[in-house]
Amino acid sequence: MARLVVVSNRVPVPKTRGAQAGGLAVALKEVLTPGAIWFGWSGRISADTSPVPAQVEARGVTYATLDLSKADYERFYVGFANSALWPLFHFRPSLVRFRREDYVGYREVNRTLAEALAKLLTPGDIVWVHDYHLIPLARYLREAGIQNRIGFFLHIPFAPPSVLQTLPPVGELLADLCQYDLVGFQTREHARDFRDSCERLLAARVDGDRIAFGGRVTRAEAHPIGIDAEPFERDAIRASRSADTQRLAESLHGRALAIGVDRLDYSKGLPNRFDAYARLLGQYPEHLQKVSFLQIAARSREDVVAYRELARELDRLAGDMNGRFAEFDWTPLRYITRAAPRRTLAGFYRMARVGVVTPLHDGMNLVAKEFVAAQDSKDPGVLVLSHFAGAAEELTEALLVNPYDPDQIADAMHRALTMKLDERRERHAALRAKVFSTTAERYAKLFLGSLRNGDGASSSAASPVGAALRKLAQTDWLNVEPQPARRRTR
Numbered sequence: 001m002a003r004l005v006v007v008s009n010r011v012p013v014p015k016t017r018g019a020q021a022g023g024l025a026v027a028l029k030e031v032l033t034p035g036a037i038w039f040g041w042s043g044r045i046s047a048d049t050s051p052v053p054a055q056v057e058a059r060g061v062t063y064a065t066l067d068l069s070k071a072d073y074e075r076f077y078v079g080f081a082n083s084a085l086w087p088l089f090h091f092r093p094s095l096v097r098f099r100r101e102d103y104v105g106y107r108e109v110n111r112t113l114a115e116a117l118a119k120l121l122t123p124g125d126i127v128w129v130h131d132y133h134l135i136p137l138a139r140y141l142r143e144a145g146i147q148n149r150i151g152f153f154l155h156i157p158f159a160p161p162s163v164l165q166t167l168p169p170v171g172e173l174l175a176d177l178c179q180y181d182l183v184g185f186q187t188r189e190h191a192r193d194f195r196d197s198c199e200r201l202l203a204a205r206v207d208g209d210r211i212a213f214g215g216r217v218t219r220a221e222a223h224p225i226g227i228d229a230e231p232f233e234r235d236a237i238r239a240s241r242s243a244d245t246q247r248l249a250e251s252l253h254g255r256a257l258a259i260g261v262d263r264l265d266y267s268k269g270l271p272n273r274f275d276a277y278a279r280l281l282g283q284y285p286e287h288l289q290k291v292s293f294l295q296i297a298a299r300s301r302e303d304v305v306a307y308r309e310l311a312r313e314l315d316r317l318a319g320d321m322n323g324r325f326a327e328f329d330w331t332p333l334r335y336i337t338r339a340a341p342r343r344t345l346a347g348f349y350r351m352a353r354v355g356v357v358t359p360l361h362d363g364m365n366l367v368a369k370e371f372v373a374a375q376d377s378k379d380p381g382v383l384v385l386s387h388f389a390g391a392a393e394e395l396t397e398a399l400l401v402n403p404y405d406p407d408q409i410a411d412a413m414h415r416a417l418t419m420k421l422d423e424r425r426e427r428h429a430a431l432r433a434k435v436f437s438t439t440a441e442r443y444a445k446l447f448l449g450s451l452r453n454g455d456g457a458s459s460s461a462a463s464p465v466g467a468a469l470r471k472l473a474q475t476d477w478l479n480v481e482p483q484p485a486r487r488r489t490r
């Protein structure tokens with residue numbers, strides 16, 4: 001079996017400070033078998049960076065990492081990745097802060113990472129690159145002579161061409177993505193937006209899932225990420241008897257618990273959620289003193305201005321709401337800006353009557369799936385879910401809402417709080433079946449299966465469609481500039 005090489009911005013090196021057991025490490029657990037390599041940034045900023053990766057081995061997997069200089073961190077991570085690409089892909093062009101020097105830094109870090117990685121690769125390795133920080137990586141690997149199969153998975157949404165073209169170097173980035181053999185997205189809609197963008201902004205040839213451009217054929221597919229549902233459910237059952245969960249239960253004095261868990265990020269729709277909860281209490285006074293909302297919003301990316309501003313806005317909104325509705329023996333909103341351990345969250349979800357997941361835009365949103373997995377099937381809570389989370393493409397039995405309409409969220413919360421047991425069970429059974437079948441393990445195996453077996457550029461001779469597209473793609477598109485968007489012909 002070919003060796004797997006995973007590349008991500010942050011590498012969760014086991015037993016290092018700040019390493020998280022959650023996230024990508026959970027999703028890839030089953031495919032990271034002994035011999036695999038996980039390569040990327042160490043998460044450290046150093047005055048004395050080395051081009052040779054530090055290596056740590058744990059359970060047969062090699063974790064190879066590079067440090068970044070302060071200037072690279074500012075331009076690559078804070079600048080282009082999180083102040084330009086993140087808001088752009090989340091449909092917030094007005095928050096995009098594009099600086100040419102950031103973009104140059106972004107590309108330089110990708111080149112440095114690719115050159116270091118190229119030295120670790122052997123022919124036959126399968127390379128799986130994750131997320132928006134590393135879009136140009138395949139281009140620089142190809143320039144270093146790497147012909148291996150390389151796949152890319154975008155964890156966040158992809159924007160349609162009309163939004164994308166506001167980013168000056170969009171043509172170059174789309175051309176970079178066409179250097180991968182397979183580009184995976186959370187939803188069919190994001191994959192379609194990518195194909196449309198290639199067609200309209202690069203004048204690439206698109207046939208079904210395949211995109212021919214610059215002498216290569218790339219496939220764009222939807223691969224929705226999942227969770228490790230069974231272990232998460234077990235954790236929830238165990239945690240529901242833990243001291244923390246018992247303390248939370250006692251503090252509620254029989255009130256219903258509504259819960260929201262997010263990173264503190266403007267894509268997660270937190271101001272609208274707070275507004276919606278205030279409207280619930282204002283318009284449905286029967287819930288006054290009968291419900292408590294626990295919002296856990298872990299602070300993140302505090303080096304980015306927009307995140308600091310959001311944190312201040314939320315402090316103010318939370319204060320206003322509690323000032324307006326609280327009684328001496330009831331605080332309607334409990335607002336915590338620290339991360340909580342996974343297991344603790346699992347126990348809290350199980351106790352909650354309503355899970356409120358209302359991002360304005362989200363690649364998938366795993367909290368929605370974790371909430372479903374944690375419920376007690378005999379007496380389940382209800383999920384209120386944004387239409388604009390990738391999870392809504394699958395979790396259609398949730399109460400789906402438009403997160404831009406706080407009244408709609410308030411109505412859905414009311415409906416969830418008053419829903420009869422039969423309907424709760426019926427909805428939960430359908431959601432549970434989906435969450436337990438589209439797991440993290442399945443996601444990783446399907447993506448890698450497609451990357452191994454697909455007929456991308458390196459095997460296109462075996463496929464008549466691939467061969468024909470490859471022929472069409474023999475144009476030299478280096479230094480490509482974005483083309484003005486044309487009217488769609490389909």
Ligand code: ADQ
Pocket residue numbers: 022023155156225261262263296297298338339340341342345362363364365366367370
């Ligand atoms: P995130 O934006 O970080 O990830 P999400 O999927 O909601 O978003 O959460 C990822 C993990 O972080 C989950 O396991 C969740 O439990 C945990 N988490 C979130 N808030 C937390 C908190 N306050 N305390 C502790 N843990 C918390 C990106 C994309 C998403 C996509 C994921 C995975 O933005 O759309 O679902 O990657 O692909």
